[in-house]
Amino acid sequence: MFLRFFNYSISVSAVVLFSSLSYGVPKPTNSEPIQPIRKPKGLNTNKVELGKKLFFEPRLSKSGFISCNSCHNVMLSGTDNMPVSIGHKWQLGPVNSPTVFNSSYNFVQFWNGRAKDLEEQAGGPIEADKEMASSHTAAVAVMNSIPGYISEFRKVYGSKPISIKMIQNAMAEFEKSLVTTGSRFDKWLDGDTKAITQTEYDGYQLFKAKGCTSCHMGAAVGGTMYQKLGLVKEYKYDKKNMGRYEITKKNADKRFFKVPILRNIELTYPYFHDGAVWDLKEAVEIMAEIQLGLKVNPKERDAIVAFLKTLTGEIPKLTLPVLYPSSLSTAKPSTL
Amino acid sequence: MFLRFFNYSISVSAVVLFSSLSYGVPKPTNSEPIQPIRKPKGLNTNKVELGKKLFFEPRLSKSGFISCNSCHNVMLSGTDNMPVSIGHKWQLGPVNSPTVFNSSYNFVQFWNGRAKDLEEQAGGPIEADKEMASSHTAAVAVMNSIPGYISEFRKVYGSKPISIKMIQNAMAEFEKSLVTTGSRFDKWLDGDTKAITQTEYDGYQLFKAKGCTSCHMGAAVGGTMYQKLGLVKEYKYDKKNMGRYEITKKNADKRFFKVPILRNIELTYPYFHDGAVWDLKEAVEIMAEIQLGLKVNPKERDAIVAFLKTLTGEIPKLTLPVLYPSSLSTAKPSTL
The missing domain is CATH 1.10.760.10 (Cytochrome c-like domain)
Incomplete structure (x- = not known):
């Protein structure tokens, strides 16, 4: 100034x-x-790949319809390019969704800084009523009902069952890779x-x-x-x-x-x-x-x-993840 | 029998x-x-790439939130794995969304066969009130307001402006590539x-x-x-x-x-x-x-x-498309 x-x-x-x-x-x-x-160095590529699946995973939401990518669309700008985002039951969010690109460079997360880092941030939308409208308990239960995830989490984290901490950790690792x-x-x-x-x-x-x-x-x-x-x-x-x-x-x-x-x-x-x-x-x-x-x-x-x-960088080239099928014990999506 | x-x-x-x-x-x-x-032979790879963009393009919907992939998720099974799909304003569709995988092998499209092929089908959800809730006119106008699309359509189709026919044709070409x-x-x-x-x-x-x-x-x-x-x-x-x-x-x-x-x-x-x-x-x-x-x-x-x-095939390995930015003349998304 x-x-x-x-x-x-x-x-x-x-x-x-x-x-x-x-x-x-x-x-x-x-x-x-x-x-x-x-580009960040030393990322765990297995975590990045798992985190990518989770980033696109609609079953982390109550409806089975909304994923992280719904509002932080990595095919666009890492955002949905809308004033505020559409969430569960078509509710509108309170603030504009920030881009996920380069988000690891934010000293805190969310507009008001209520999460200290990406790992903490990743837990927020899952249980926000106007966003994914699930709960950590429900999201973890869904993950633990899907054999493919059980196996991949165990490979990456060496233990079971899948925890919300693991989910957030893997998501954050993927997001750290999204540098333009x-x-x-x-x-x-x-x-x-x-x-x-x-x-x-x-x-x-x-x-x-x-x-x-x-x-x-x-x-x-x-x-x-x-x-x-x-x-x-x-x-x-x-x-x-x-x-x-x-x-x-x-x-x-x-x-x-x-x-x-x-x-x-x-x-x-x-x-x-x-x-x-x-x-x-x-x-x-x-x-x-x-x-x-x-x-x-x-x-x-x-x-x-x-x-x-001139600050527009190269959008990361990503292959689409293939998400694991549910099992009969996976909780059914709910639009309510 | x-x-x-x-x-x-x-x-x-x-x-x-x-x-x-x-x-x-x-x-x-x-x-x-x-x-x-x-796998189909003789597909036009430029059309396939353009069609892939359109398949993931939320701006073909009134809300800017719903794309073909919302209900025909190529990261899952080519469907959303829900009884019926969520559309504009959280309305529920009347029937289960069929998988887009191998859909070119259907002799007609939709459960009731109301479209003769994928190209005709592709025009339906764009203007269905319970799905993308746009109109062909509005969707075409959005595409024609985006310089990146204008350029790519001209490269692929050799003429301008972009028409709904071109949009449907490119989408169908991409969908034909989705064979497991x-x-x-x-x-x-x-x-x-x-x-x-x-x-x-x-x-x-x-x-x-x-x-x-x-x-x-x-x-x-x-x-x-x-x-x-x-x-x-x-x-x-x-x-x-x-x-x-x-x-x-x-x-x-x-x-x-x-x-x-x-x-x-x-x-x-x-x-x-x-x-x-x-x-x-x-x-x-x-x-x-x-x-x-x-x-x-x-x-x-x-x-x-x-x-x-044993009929489960290999899910196509796709790179994520990067969608072109809107211009200031692009119609704004509407959640109403």
Whole structure:
């Protein structure tokens, strides 16, 4: 935020543009606030494969219809691209479903940070009435009624019966594998000065100069802290959700939300915790205004959006899991 | 049915069992009523890939939540394994969703045969109020608002704009690729006399001798004709659905349904057009009783079930498609 009044010079960028025709844009400095995102090392591949099955497993829900992937669709953007998600009995969720891509880079999980990590998070939707509407007891019983899962869990965890802890642990391991590397911005960070255009580079310089990187920083370009939504001026859409306050009941936490990650932001519309905004340009304008007290002009805004689109990485190439058949003792799905 | 009173001889099978310890079961004859199922040849791979995207495309539904795969889950059995499916606004469908696997082997589509082929079928659920609840016009407009689809359809079909005909055609091409080869029964049909056990072989001989192959024949073990449900005795669960009659309004078609295919029947529970029966043993008993007027004893029933389980083929190995992002002109999903 100390950079808020930095005056970005168009004339400098014009010179850079000229030279970039043959040499690309300038190289990154040694102290960029954003770092390349990397595939995690040392994941347990057996857990990842098991976790993938569980991620797509509709029988973890009461209806047998809803899986993690229903709301965190890895064929789209790791989200369902809806303002709020549809859950059991067509109930609508209270907040926008965040993307599962790069979610291991969030310092806490959920918009209000009520889960400390992915493993803890994975247990939430299973028993949320408006989501999968099951219970841990019921979900575990379903898993323990399916011979294929019994065998695979035993292979992976070395013991039986299947526990909710194992289920959450395997899911989290799969989710940790969902990192979108290979973005053009990361190529630039890694030294390829032709990976981004001059406008995109200019947008990034603006993104830093305006102060966006005060919150949106690090490998995931966010997910490292809580911040108040409406730091300078009130957010004009959903005004009811108190964010972190609903967990801590501390006045100082009112309207504080986990800063969302901006990796693949081009794909993860609609925006904000209420999914109220579909246009990334509008989202940038709102952020500048209510978080930084700034008006961005259309040219600046468009340059920032151009930069943000360079954060789109490669969607992980996944093979579809084949889920094990139920047994006659598996509890029947219920639409009620 | 002319074989209904054939007396299956246990003593013959005991002799065969003895010899099979080293030589396997007898070879198939030259006139088996079931043939191996084969992968289709000559599919257009570009259409298959496009059709796969569309099969998983929730934006073809009004809610943006339901895709073909919601009810015909290719990670399970090509079905949702529910008695009837959940659709728009949590409405329940009128009949059990048949498996998409090997569905190109059905001589007509839907339980009542109201679509002549997969291409025609593919248009139905999009505009069915209890399923995807969109319209062809709306679905086509969504597709034509997504630059990635515009480009891929043009590459595949050579013209624009995208039409519902193209959408249905590509979906059908993908579905034609979903054939489950490699079952143990097919290995036996192809000459491997050790691919099935003596009990499974016995079950197959019973399946023929009792008359099951009067209807369940061919490469898909069904799907070649209509037949009356309750030919000899009334079906005891859903009595309301009049099947083919609801299309033709001819009395002779009352209670006639397309004979379902039995490939992967072990996986495609629950059974019958109403999904009323979860246990394959019960399904076999019901069929014997109401279609053939026979009581099968537990040993016969279990042998037939053992045979039916040899019809489980290899679930196609698919990579997950990556769906194109919407544009700002794409119609927003509606949960209403």
